[in-house]
Amino acid sequence: MAKRAVTADEARVRLETLCARSEQCRSEVRRKLVTWGISAAEREAIVERLIERRFVDDERYARAYVRDKFIFSRWGRRKIALGLASKRIPRDVADEALRDEIDEEDYLVALRSLLRAKARGMERPVGRDDRMRLFRFGVQRGFEPGLVGDALRTVDCDDDDDE
Known part of the structure; x- marks a missing residue:
């Protein structure tokens, strides 16, 4: 059995319901309308109406x-x-x-906490390779490299001198 096409009015009502439950942006709303097969002119009219009625911001x-x-x-x-x-x-x-x-202070606390948690999961987060692994982890999580480097200097890691 083939899927029933969604009309522009049904799409608008569905989107209003969705937007009332969770925040949506214009691009997400447009993508949904495209998948439902709504024409370009109707898509723009629906999006503009959702914006006017403050469903999308x-x-x-x-x-x-x-x-x-x-x-x-x-x-x-x-x-x-x-x-x-x-x-x-x-x-x-x-x-x-x-x-x-x-908040900048919360940001730095979160970064240090994240690095400490990762370090605890490592066998010996003390060597250069381990610190590089922690650095890459922080950067992959989206933190700025300079801040990750600074945070690594303050994170509790029992340094070994055998390297």
Whole structure:
């Protein structure tokens, strides 16, 4: 049995329901409309209506995305910024959300905590190779290389002198 096509009105109602439950950005909404086979003109009309009725707001979405990825996923600014770029959030909106939603002290505490947790899981996080592994881990999580290097100097690692 073939799938029944979604009408523009059904798509609008579905999206309003979705947006009432969770934050969505314009690009996600447009992608859904494309998958449902809605024409380009109807897509734009639906998106504009959702924006007018405040179901979709890229600034609000960016703030929620930044908070969620920092608090729950423990991502750094660089990885969060890339995620927002992949959602086609304008750079100025993303930069403002990153600046406003992440406290600098909390950011540094999160980085140190992340590195300590990773170090505890390693057999002997004391050698140069282990420190490089921790450095790469921090950078892959989206933290700035300079901050990762500084944090590694303050993270408790029992240094061995046998290397």
